[in-house]
Structures are given as C-alpha cells and as structure tokens.
Amino acid sequence: MYSLSSKKRLWYRISLAVIFVIAAPLLILYASGYRLDDAFKLASTGGIYISAPQSGVEIYVDNELIRKTSAFQKNAFVQNLKPADYEIRVTKEDYQEWSKILSVFPETVTEAHSFLLRKEPVLVEVRSLVSAETDGDRATSTATTSIKQIKNPEYDIAIKLFEPIKTSTLKKATSTDIEKVSRKLSVLRDGDILRVTWLGNMDDIPGYFCRNEICKEEIIINPNSKIKHFDFFPGREDLIIMSLENGIYVSEIDDRSKQNVQKIVEGGGYDFRILEGDQIYIKKARQIFVLNQA
Amino acid sequence: MKYSDTPYFKVGRASDLTGSDRLVYRLLEIFPGFLSWGTIIGTILLSFFAPIVAAYFIIAFDLYWFLKTIYLSVHLRHNWRRIRYNLALDWQDMLSKLKYEHIFHLVILPYHTESLEVVEHSVSALASVNYDKKKIALVLAREEKAGDKSKEIAETIKHRYGSIFGDFLITAHPAGLPGEMAGKGSNISYATEMARKEILDKKSLLYEDVIVSAFDVDTVPYKDYFLTLTWHFLTAPDPHSVSFQPVPFYNNNIWHAPAFSRVVAGSSTFWQMMQQERPEKLATFSSHSVSFKSLYEVGYWQKNMVSEDSRIYWNLFLARNGNYGVLPLSYPVSMDANLAPTLWQTAKNVYKQNRRWTWGVENLPYILFGFIKNKKVPFLTKLKTSIVQIEGFWSLATNPIMIFLLGWLPVVIGGDKFNKTILSYNLPFLTRNIMIIAMLGLVLSAVIFISFLPERPKNRSKYAKLSMVFQWVLIPFTITIFGAFPGLEAQTRLMLGKYMGFWVTPKHRKN
Known part of the structure; x- marks a missing residue:
C-alpha cells in the first residue's frame, strides 16, 4: 500500500486553501453582524443584550418571547436585528414589569439591564426588643428556662443609620x-x-x-x-x-x-x-x- | 571541500564557533523564541490596542487551525490504514523475492540506569523477531559511569540471550571524553565505532550492506520489523540516501499509564503517523534505522548536543547537499509511555520529556546556518525546508496557546467600546463552535488509539478501555501544558543561551 500521493495531497491543500479564502471573510462578516437581506444584499445588522436579575423571567422583543431565564442563563442576546427601534419587555409573575424602547445600530449590541421589584414588598420588621430564652437556676437540680425581652442590636444599628x-x-x-x-x-x-x-x-x-x-x-x-x-x-x-x-x-x-x-x-x-x-x-x-x- | 569536512559541520551551539559565524549562529538560536514570543505578545498587544483586528485575526486563525486539523486527519487516517496493511502483510514472502542474505543488521541499544526488566523486555523482543538472528548483531551500549549494576545487567543479558544473535557486544562509554556531552548521542556513536572495529571489520562486512538500528532502550520492535526494514532498504532507489523511520507506539506500559500520559503518548504517535504521509516534513525521531555506510561517512551521531536522533538526519541532509530524505516504514515499534510511581512525578516526567523533544529546536539554527554555508543545496530546497521547519516549531509552541488561551483575549482586554460590538459577542461563540467541531475529529483519534492497543492485562478492569476513549477530551490541556509550554520553554532557553543537557526519561514499570 502506497503513501498518500503528492498529487492527492496537493489537491487537498488546494481545496482547503480555497475553503479558507472563501470562508474566512464570510465568517468575519458574519461575526461582525453582516447578513443577507430579503433582496440577497449584504446588510449590516445589530443586536440587543438584555440582562435580568432573576431566573424565571420572560424577555420579549417586540412582543415575541425570546427567552425565559434560568438559574444559569439570566440574559438574552438577540442578533440579526435590522437597525430600528425595538420594544423590550421583561416580566415575571408578582413582579413589576420593566420595558424599554431600544434603538439597534449596525454592528453594535445595544445593552440594557432590566430590574424587577415585587409588586408587594416583603418587609421584615426589626423589633427593638427580642425574646431570648435564658437558663434557670443552675444550682438547683431541676433546670428551668425563662423568656426575657432583650434589646435587639440590629435595631440599634439600623436606627443609627437614620440619625x-x-x-x-x-x-x-x-x-x-x-x-x-x-x-x-x-x-x-x-x-x-x-x-x-x-x-x-x-x-x-x-x-x-x-x-x-x-x-x-x-x-x-x-x-x-x-x-x-x-x-x-x-x-x-x-x-x-x-x-x-x-x-x-x-x-x-x-x-x-x-x-x-x-x-x-x-x-x-x-x-x-x-x-x-x-x-x-x-x-x-x-x-x-x-x-x-x- | 566537502561540507562534512568543514569545522561547523558538527557544531552543537554558537559558542562552538568563532567570529561572525558565532554571531550568525547565535542570532539563529534567538530566532525561533523571538518568533514565538513575538506572536504571543503581538496577539496580546493587538487585542488591547486594536481588538477588532485581533478578533479578525483570531477568527481567521481558528479557521486555519480547523482546516489544518482536517488536513492532518486525512493523513492520519491514511497512515492508519497503511500501518494495518503493513502489519497484516507477509513480509517474509515479500522479502523472499529479493536477494537479502548479504544484509546485516546492527542494533544499538543504549542504556544508563534502566532496570534489567526494561532492558530484557526489549532484548527478548529482539530475540523473537521474524528474522535470521545470526544476521543481527546486538550492541548493548552502557555508560561506564553507571557502574557495576549496569555492568551486571549487561552480563546477565549476554548470558541469557548472547547466543541467539550473530554477535553480541557490550560497550562501556567512558565519561568525560573531550568534546562530548553526556547523552545518548555520544554513547551510541562510541558503541557503533566499537562495533565497526569488533564486528563489521573482523567479519569483513561491506559497510553498504549493514543497516544500523539505533533504538531507545525501551524499544520493542514488532515481529516483522527487520523483514520490513530490509525489504524497504533493498527496494529503495538509493538506500544510502534515506533514513528509515518506524512509527513509535507507546504501548509497552500503556494500560498502566495515567490518562494524560496516554494522551500525550498517543498524540506523539499520531504526529509521527501524519508525518509518515508527509515525508518531506519528516526527520528521524527517537528509534530509527540508517545505512552504516551513510553513518560512517559523517562520523556517526553528534556527541555535543541533545537531539542526536534528528540531528543525524540533518547532518546527512547537509552532507549530501539536500539530497537526503526519510523513508517512512509505516511499521511500528513499541516504547514506554511516561509512567512514574506517583501521578505528579509522571506529570513532571511528561513535561520534561516533551521539553527534551521540543529542544529539537536546536536543529533549526543548525539547518539555517547550514543553508547559509552550503551553497550546493538548491535554493528551492532551502526555502521549502526552512519554511517547513520554522512553521513546525512556531506552531508547536504558539498554536495551542493562541487557540485555547488567547481566543477570548480581545473580549477581556479589548475595552468597553469593543465589547459593545456584535463582533465581541460572536467571537467567543465562534471560537468555541469551531473548536467543538474540530474536536469531533477526536473520535477518529480514539478509534485509532484503541485499534493499536495491546491486550488488556488481567489486572486491569474491563472499564479501563472506556477511559481510553474518554481520555481524548484532555487534548486541549495536554497539547497546551505538555506541548506548547515545554516547547516555548525550550525555545526561550535557546533564545537566552540557557542550553539544555540530556535528560534521560526514567523508565518505570508496574506489574
């Protein structure tokens, strides 16, 4: 059995070189946001990047659901967008909606960082006094516990913030x-x-x-x-x-x-x-x- | 004056020369490191100052690397088929059609502190090859400084196997001979000269009928190696104008070596397999065979440098004014994969062995200097050879770093302005996707690797074979950590004049 002939190898080299010459500019153009439009003309597009602070958030671009975020993917990147204005909406049940109209420009990614606050806030009261269990008289053979009201150090710290x-x-x-x-x-x-x-x-x-x-x-x-x-x-x-x-x-x-x-x-x-x-x-x-x- | 008679024919490093020759040689030593570091630093600077240009470059480079992977895979697959074909061929029958009784084999087996088990494993394999052993002379080339234990090993081997071979010679290379560096080159050159005097001349053998096989001590030739070698020697248009290169499989202890060591060993085998299909890029590596006549003409292997295995090829290439090549045998010999008692020690040994191999970059200044000095080498040969060699050392040290580490650099250091472009968002995805597609080629690697595995030892679980498949996901790490990094270190050392000595890879076997 013979080794690969030099003719065959040359053919491989030429084929791959041709692929390189064609594919390299195409890849660079694609990576830079250039796409063929409806008229098969090269058109420059842009993209939108939306970050969401939580999982389970729905991200819409012009009312089309683009992504529901998860614990691992809390953002959405949409490309191939013609330069224009797009309405972005970010929603989650029990949270206030975030929306924005963003302009997309050629070869550029328009970024926005949404935020969602609860419709009803969860407020936990910091009390000035808190209950604490204390051991009873250790000298006696029967252990007893009593509940005392003591000052809450967190309250003191917090109240000082407002001074x-x-x-x-x-x-x-x-x-x-x-x-x-x-x-x-x-x-x-x-x-x-x-x-x-x-x-x-x-x-x-x-x-x-x-x-x-x-x-x-x-x-x-x-x-x-x-x-x-x-x-x-x-x-x-x-x-x-x-x-x-x-x-x-x-x-x-x-x-x-x-x-x-x-x-x-x-x-x-x-x-x-x-x-x-x-x-x-x-x-x-x-x-x-x-x-x-x- | 023949080139082989010039004072710089066997130059080891710049300091062996004087005057302007020394300066030119030193600049050529600096060149490969300068080129590799220039590429890496250039990519970093470009990513910082012109991230868009850097991103274009990285995309084009990724594509080039991907297509190169396809190109090399084609060669690998063809050589795989060729090796399997050669392994199945009846070489005795092939050879019987030729007159070959006059051919004599001289096998040089150098060792230093290796154990009896390691030496005996190779010698017993030699003793059982399909060839008339009376036409084989075995030279156990020990180092005198290795002491009595090494001598005992030689005597034990001689006692057990001496009568099987036509001749059996033990040589002891004295330490500290002037102009020598401690290493394999000086030992096998000494042993070959001793064998000439003690065996060839006493038997009045014609030098042109003698084939020398310089083996590493762990080399286990496959059964028909000498039949294959002899057939190729006799059918080559000019057997004295070529060296004969087998494919090194690192199978001796492959079932006991850790995954990263197996991947490095497998990658090294694959590289040699690809090169077998591109002989114009092939230089002799590790265990190889060559006509004694050619060797004698150039005074054997160089004694003052580390990479004697490839240097002998370049010695002969320049001595013959470019009219010398490597004939790929596409037939395997088996050697040891790196294995040490601990995983960490194995990792260190793999790194050091690869650093020694990539120290082969010391041949680049030798070749380029030779091309400047030897006007009889045709210009086109000089140009093609130079490009192949420079690209080889450059890509070894830089490509994995650029592919796996620098691909994301413009995004990291290119600044906010660049990070707002579509290009910056697409660059990591594109790089990752090209790599993933290229990695599909690893399926081929896994299939080939498994097809050449020796039988699984009984003490290894049947699931061990599974790890021989999945180990290939380590490739991005192994080619960077055990390929590019030692390669870059070797080039940096050469650039700074911190020359390396010969490091003997410890051979360890697990039972």
Whole structure:
C-alpha cells in the first residue's frame, strides 16, 4: 500500500486553501453582524443584550418571547436585528414589569439591564426588643428556662443609620450639597432632580449614556417629587433608590426611552438607609423594616 | 571541500564557533523564541490596542487551525490504514523475492540506569523477531559511569540471550571524553565505532550492506520489523540516501499509564503517523534505522548536543547537499509511555520529556546556518525546508496557546467600546463552535488509539478501555501544558543561551 500521493495531497491543500479564502471573510462578516437581506444584499445588522436579575423571567422583543431565564442563563442576546427601534419587555409573575424602547445600530449590541421589584414588598420588621430564652437556676437540680425581652442590636444599628448627619461631617452646603459617588458615577441632587455624570474614561462610558457612538455627559432623574434621600440600589450602579414624599422608589439612570421607575413601598412617611451597600432598611415612624430582596 | 569536512559541520551551539559565524549562529538560536514570543505578545498587544483586528485575526486563525486539523486527519487516517496493511502483510514472502542474505543488521541499544526488566523486555523482543538472528548483531551500549549494576545487567543479558544473535557486544562509554556531552548521542556513536572495529571489520562486512538500528532502550520492535526494514532498504532507489523511520507506539506500559500520559503518548504517535504521509516534513525521531555506510561517512551521531536522533538526519541532509530524505516504514515499534510511581512525578516526567523533544529546536539554527554555508543545496530546497521547519516549531509552541488561551483575549482586554460590538459577542461563540467541531475529529483519534492497543492485562478492569476513549477530551490541556509550554520553554532557553543537557526519561514499570 502506497503513501498518500503528492498529487492527492496537493489537491487537498488546494481545496482547503480555497475553503479558507472563501470562508474566512464570510465568517468575519458574519461575526461582525453582516447578513443577507430579503433582496440577497449584504446588510449590516445589530443586536440587543438584555440582562435580568432573576431566573424565571420572560424577555420579549417586540412582543415575541425570546427567552425565559434560568438559574444559569439570566440574559438574552438577540442578533440579526435590522437597525430600528425595538420594544423590550421583561416580566415575571408578582413582579413589576420593566420595558424599554431600544434603538439597534449596525454592528453594535445595544445593552440594557432590566430590574424587577415585587409588586408587594416583603418587609421584615426589626423589633427593638427580642425574646431570648435564658437558663434557670443552675444550682438547683431541676433546670428551668425563662423568656426575657432583650434589646435587639440590629435595631440599634439600623436606627443609627437614620440619625441626622452631624454638621461637622457635612461637606460645604450648597444647593447641590449631597453627592453619591459609586466608582465612576456621581449623582448630585440639584433641587428636586438628580444629575448623574460619568467620571471615568469616555471609552468605558456605560451604553445608556450613548446612542450609537454619540454620548452625552449627564443624565437627569426627575421624580417630580421632593427627594428626601437617595442612594445607589444595592449591587447596581445603574439604579437609584429614592425616598420621596409618597414612598420609596427605584429609578434606572438609563433614559434612552422613558426611565423605568418601580415602587418599593407607597405612602407618606417612609425613609430608607442602606447598610454596607447591601441591606435596605426602611423606617416609618419608630418602626424599622428590612427589605427582603429575594 | 566537502561540507562534512568543514569545522561547523558538527557544531552543537554558537559558542562552538568563532567570529561572525558565532554571531550568525547565535542570532539563529534567538530566532525561533523571538518568533514565538513575538506572536504571543503581538496577539496580546493587538487585542488591547486594536481588538477588532485581533478578533479578525483570531477568527481567521481558528479557521486555519480547523482546516489544518482536517488536513492532518486525512493523513492520519491514511497512515492508519497503511500501518494495518503493513502489519497484516507477509513480509517474509515479500522479502523472499529479493536477494537479502548479504544484509546485516546492527542494533544499538543504549542504556544508563534502566532496570534489567526494561532492558530484557526489549532484548527478548529482539530475540523473537521474524528474522535470521545470526544476521543481527546486538550492541548493548552502557555508560561506564553507571557502574557495576549496569555492568551486571549487561552480563546477565549476554548470558541469557548472547547466543541467539550473530554477535553480541557490550560497550562501556567512558565519561568525560573531550568534546562530548553526556547523552545518548555520544554513547551510541562510541558503541557503533566499537562495533565497526569488533564486528563489521573482523567479519569483513561491506559497510553498504549493514543497516544500523539505533533504538531507545525501551524499544520493542514488532515481529516483522527487520523483514520490513530490509525489504524497504533493498527496494529503495538509493538506500544510502534515506533514513528509515518506524512509527513509535507507546504501548509497552500503556494500560498502566495515567490518562494524560496516554494522551500525550498517543498524540506523539499520531504526529509521527501524519508525518509518515508527509515525508518531506519528516526527520528521524527517537528509534530509527540508517545505512552504516551513510553513518560512517559523517562520523556517526553528534556527541555535543541533545537531539542526536534528528540531528543525524540533518547532518546527512547537509552532507549530501539536500539530497537526503526519510523513508517512512509505516511499521511500528513499541516504547514506554511516561509512567512514574506517583501521578505528579509522571506529570513532571511528561513535561520534561516533551521539553527534551521540543529542544529539537536546536536543529533549526543548525539547518539555517547550514543553508547559509552550503551553497550546493538548491535554493528551492532551502526555502521549502526552512519554511517547513520554522512553521513546525512556531506552531508547536504558539498554536495551542493562541487557540485555547488567547481566543477570548480581545473580549477581556479589548475595552468597553469593543465589547459593545456584535463582533465581541460572536467571537467567543465562534471560537468555541469551531473548536467543538474540530474536536469531533477526536473520535477518529480514539478509534485509532484503541485499534493499536495491546491486550488488556488481567489486572486491569474491563472499564479501563472506556477511559481510553474518554481520555481524548484532555487534548486541549495536554497539547497546551505538555506541548506548547515545554516547547516555548525550550525555545526561550535557546533564545537566552540557557542550553539544555540530556535528560534521560526514567523508565518505570508496574506489574
């Protein structure tokens, strides 16, 4: 039996080289978003990437269900979209709906990060006193237990969060005196609006500041109400939690279409504080609650 | 002046030369490492500064690699069929049609500290090959510095097998001879010269009728190896212008070697099988055979470097002005897969063995320097050979790293602007999918590997065969960790002038 003939090998080489020459540009064009349109012309398309914070969330693009998220896949990437505006809807039973109209541009992925808050919040009260079992008289042969009311240290910590900041720790007081900075975003209160600006490199600016490649410097959040307190929503730099006169709300910074605003609690007299960038404590009068975000 | 008479014919490294020759040779030593590191660093820089260009390059490179995999698989499959055909062929009958009684075989079996069990396994296999053993001279080439134990092994072997062979010679290579590096090359060269004086000349054998087989000590030739070799020697247009290369199977202890070691061993066999179908890319490797006449002309194997097995081919290639080749036998010899008492030690040995093999890059400056100096090698031969050799060492050290590690780099370091493009989203998927499709070729690897397995030892579970199939998923790791990394280390050492010595792979057998 002979070895592979040089003629056969040459034929293989030429065939594979031809495949390479044809396939390489096609693959690059495909990867860059180019597709054949209805008229068999090469057209540039774009894509949308939506992230969802939970599993079991349904993501719709123009009312077409694209994905139901799972524990392992909490986002959806849709490509082959002609440049146009698309309505995105993200829903889950018992949660408030998130929707947005996003523009798709050629060769670009338009990203958006949805958020879903419960329609009815789960508030767990933090009591000032808690019951504790204590052992009885150990000296006696019969062990007894008694229940005592003791001070709840969590309540003390939480209540301190709501104490007014001492004057000495305040920065210079101006109309835009309160500032929240999270890494590269700054949020300034200017009267009853919040001004969000990007502090970082313009190459790294979040997509919601931009339409295609044109980016703005500032986004305004206007809740149409007096803002008593605000902060970044725990774990998210694109969401602002605000206590307003009529409740506590979360607004996204993204204003590419109408900003999604979802309520946490509705009604007057609520305020909130965030402990260690994680737990949301809500206060009404002397009552303190912790928001269960699960 | 013949090229083989020049002072640089047997150069081992740049420091063996003087003046401008030394500088040129040193630059050529730097070249392969520079090229490989340049590629890797270049890809990283491109991913950072021009991620879109880097992504285009990676997609094109992935496709090239995929098509190359198909191309090589075609060669592998053909060689698989050829080996099976050759294994089934009646070589005695084939040879009986030729006049071959005048052919004499000189088998050199060098060893250092290997055990009696290892040496005896090979010698007993030699003693039972289908060939007139009186036409075979066995030379047990021991190292003098290995001491009495090594001497005892040689005497025991001689006592048990000495009478079977036409001649049996024990040689003891003295340590520290001037101009030598401790290693296989100096030992087998010494042994071959001793065999010339003690056997060939005393028997008045014609040098052109003698075939030398330089075997590693764990080499177990398949039954018809010498019949096959003799037939090819006698039917080759010019048997003195070719070396004869068998296919190394690492089957001796394959059932006891761990999965990663089996995959590395199997990959090495597959590579040699593919090369057997592309003889223009083949150089002698490990155990090989060559006419004594050719060997004698160039003064045997080089004694001052590590990769003597492939260097002898390049010595002869340059001495014959490019008119020298390798004749693939497509017939196997069996050797040991790496196996040590512990898994970690096995892993270290696999790495070190591959580093020694990839230290074959020391041949690249030798070849290129030879092409500069030897004007009688045709230009086209120089060009083709240079491209093949440079591409070979470059791809060995860089391709797995680029495919398995750098494919996602633009997404990681390309910046937010790049990460907003469709290209950045598609790059990982495309790379992954091309790899998955390419990995389907591993089914072929598993089938071929299993078809050559020796009988399962009784102490191995029948499920062990299953692991021989699933082990191939380790390929991305083994070709990176035990292929590219040692290859890159070898090239870096050569680039920095940190020359390697000869590392003897420990041979360990489990019962």
